[in-house]
Amino acid sequence: MIRRLLQSKLLSHYVRDLSAVVGSVILLIVLFGAIFAPLIAPQDPYDPKILSLQDSLTPPIWMKGGQAPFLLGADDQGRDILSTILYGCRTSFFVGSSVILIAGTIGVTVGLLAAFYSGILDAVTMRIADTFFSFSTTLMAMLLLGIFKGGGIPLVILAIVIADWVRYARTMRGSVLGVKEDDYIQAARACGGSNLRIMIRHILPNAIPPILVVAAVDFGAVVMLEATLSFLGVGVPINKPSLGMMISLGKNYIYAGKWWLIIFPGIALISIVLGINLLADWLREELNPRLGQRQQ
Amino acid sequence: MFAYIVRRIAQSFIVLLAVSLICFAIFQFMGDPVLTLAGRYATQAQQDQVRKTLGLDRPFYTQYFSFIANAIRGDFGLSYVTQVPVLRLIFERLPASIELAITAMFLSLFLGITLGVVSSLKPHSLGSRVIMTGSLFGISLPTFLVGILLILVLAVSLRALPPFGRGRVIKVIGNWRTGFVTIDGLRHLILPALTLGMYQLAVLLRLTRGGMLEALQEDYTRTAWAKGLSQRIVMFKHALRNVLIPVVTIAGLQMGELIAFSIVTESIFQWPGSGNLLLTSIYETDHPVIVAYVMITALIVLTINIFIDILYGILNPKISYD
Numbered sequence: 001m002i003r004r005l006l007q008s009k010l011l012s013h014y015v016r017d018l019s020a021v022v023g024s025v026i027l028l029i030v031l032f033g034a035i036f037a038p039l040i041a042p043q044d045p046y047d048p049k050i051l052s053l054q055d056s057l058t059p060p061i062w063m064k065g066g067q068a069p070f071l072l073g074a075d076d077q078g079r080d081i082l083s084t085i086l087y088g089c090r091t092s093f094f095v096g097s098s099v100i101l102i103a104g105t106i107g108v109t110v111g112l113l114a115a116f117y118s119g120i121l122d123a124v125t126m127r128i129a130d131t132f133f134s135f136s137t138t139l140m141a142m143l144l145l146g147i148f149k150g151g152g153i154p155l156v157i158l159a160i161v162i163a164d165w166v167r168y169a170r171t172m173r174g175s176v177l178g179v180k181e182d183d184y185i186q187a188a189r190a191c192g193g194s195n196l197r198i199m200i201r202h203i204l205p206n207a208i209p210p211i212l213v214v215a216a217v218d219f220g221a222v223v224m225l226e227a228t229l230s231f232l233g234v235g236v237p238i239n240k241p242s243l244g245m246m247i248s249l250g251k252n253y254i255y256a257g258k259w260w261l262i263i264f265p266g267i268a269l270i271s272i273v274l275g276i277n278l279l280a281d282w283l284r285e286e287l288n289p290r291l292g293q294r295q296q
Numbered sequence: 297m298f299a300y301i302v303r304r305i306a307q308s309f310i311v312l313l314a315v316s317l318i319c320f321a322i323f324q325f326m327g328d329p330v331l332t333l334a335g336r337y338a339t340q341a342q343q344d345q346v347r348k349t350l351g352l353d354r355p356f357y358t359q360y361f362s363f364i365a366n367a368i369r370g371d372f373g374l375s376y377v378t379q380v381p382v383l384r385l386i387f388e389r390l391p392a393s394i395e396l397a398i399t400a401m402f403l404s405l406f407l408g409i410t411l412g413v414v415s416s417l418k419p420h421s422l423g424s425r426v427i428m429t430g431s432l433f434g435i436s437l438p439t440f441l442v443g444i445l446l447i448l449v450l451a452v453s454l455r456a457l458p459p460f461g462r463g464r465v466i467k468v469i470g471n472w473r474t475g476f477v478t479i480d481g482l483r484h485l486i487l488p489a490l491t492l493g494m495y496q497l498a499v500l501l502r503l504t505r506g507g508m509l510e511a512l513q514e515d516y517t518r519t520a521w522a523k524g525l526s527q528r529i530v531m532f533k534h535a536l537r538n539v540l541i542p543v544v545t546i547a548g549l550q551m552g553e554l555i556a557f558s559i560v561t562e563s564i565f566q567w568p569g570s571g572n573l574l575l576t577s578i579y580e581t582d583h584p585v586i587v588a589y590v591m592i593t594a595l596i597v598l599t600i601n602i603f604i605d606i607l608y609g610i611l612n613p614k615i616s617y618d
Contacts (some may be wrong), residue, residue: 136552146578
């Protein structure tokens with residue numbers, strides 16, 4: 001599997017695609033910071049013992065009034081901005097990857113079953129999917145969290161999963177319908193493969209590439225959604241770090257000229273989403289069979 | 297065509313019923329409004345009194361059917377918090393939301409398609425690269441951040457545009473006050489409309505550009521060039537017309553997102569619209585307002601989807617609805 005990957009065009013195209021490399025470098029830097037936040041962050045921003053209101057609204061270190069260790073300044077509670085950003089990125093990555101894993105698994109399973117067995121199952125699930133689809137993921141997650149208040153990060157993940165799985169189910173269904181009648185599937189059937197075996201061993205690997213693109217784009221969208229929900233005050237609880245909440249806090253000081261409360265968390269958020277979008281662009285072009293044929 | 301439209305309307309109706317049932321069920325079982333309304337220190341007798349007055353002591357299905365019967369007559373009940381008819385509350389704020397949404401939609405369609413076409417003409421030129429980089433940021437920035445950054449730069453630093461509110465509005469008919477006709481009103485509209493339209497602008501731009509690049513390689517475009525037609529005719533009549541089909545579809549499908557983002561935008565710019573009302577109602581557990589908002593939103597989204605389908609048929613003669 002790994003050897004096949006190394007020999008494939010995928011890797012050589014990747015190295016030649018500048019924006020994909022830039023995207024993954026940005027993403028890796030932020031991911032590194034997020035994973036090792038407890039080790040590299042100058043302070044633990046959620047430890048009330050070390051917070052001091054005297055440090056409140058300290059500007060970045062290169063400005064007048066800036067002081068160590070507040071490299072990028074401090075917020076109104078005296079929390080170090082850089083540290084809070086690192087912890088906030090952890091939340092972003094955690095929520096983003098949890099959602100695409102859970103929603104992806106549910107969506108892929110439902111889409112696969114619906115397309116494979118068709119009939120009533122297909123009709124019912126796709127009507128449900130249509131209904132979900134005509135409303136926006138954002139609105140649905142917002143309402144769910146507005147109703148079920150105060151459930152912490154797991155609830156945020158659950159709400160986004162409920163609103164989001166449809167995207168995967170629909171893509172998977174379309175993809176499976178495309179490969180279902182292929183010759184190798186007929187061959188597997190002729191060899192006496194069971195339905196389950198055909199689905200998992202033959203259809204799944206061939207139908208999965210479009211899901212990878214959807215998942216990549218969706219990761220960015222989920223990170224933005226979590227930030228938006230936390231910004232509005234219905235997402236991550238206030239005692240947990242979140243980029244969206246940092247920006248929402250900074251909004252209160254926007255007319256006071258405390259720009260660092262907004263700009264730095266904003267840059268972190270954009271980096272994650274931009275990084276994954278650059279990667280997704282490359283993945284889409286790479287896996288698009290229509291473009292591939294044209295190049296050959 | 298007619299049969300198709302009737303079928304679509306029937307389907308939409310079923311979806312609406314499903315939405316109403318789900319909404320109603322969720323609110324039935326989550327967060328007791330009596331506790332909020334009667335106050336934390338109310339006695340059991342006081343709580344029962346409130347429950348009885350609001351009809352919350354009746355069985356679930358009775359409440360649901362009376363809700364549906366009233367909703368059809370346009371009666372969504374009173375807001376728990378302000379005791380004003382919900383529909384009036386929403387309709388009072390709807391004009392502000394609609395004006396904002398339409399301006400944003402127009403901005404994103406017009407700028408998105410124009411810039412998309414421009415950047416597909418010479419895809420490797422400097423201008424195209426700038427446009428594409430810009431659009432990449434457009435899809436990578438959440439709406440709330442766009443709004444905050446615009447306020448920070450244009451309203452706070454440069455003091456060029458007002459950061460909140462609707463400005464001077466003029467009453468047209470009934471509840472409809474418009475900000476379109478005063479200069480102050482238009483100045484207040486620019487930042488929120490840009491914020492709301494930015495994401496969609498970037499999406500439509502990328503879609504148009506991708507479609508144009510593909511269409512310009514097709515045989516029919518080559519034939520059109522070979523016939524000696526002018527660039528304008530080839531671009532707009534042959535290529536763009538085919539590209540517009542997916543663009544219009546996506547623009548329509550994103551209507552739901554537009555409404556969701558308008559909630560965010562209205563909250564940032566303190567825009568007195570229905571999205572802002574929804575957010576306040578969520579904070580205050582004001583169920584009737586939330587249910588009515590969701591129902592009205594569903595109605596709007598479903599109606600637009602039907603129109604998009606019809607428009608789709610007009611744009612693309614290959615599709616027939618039978």
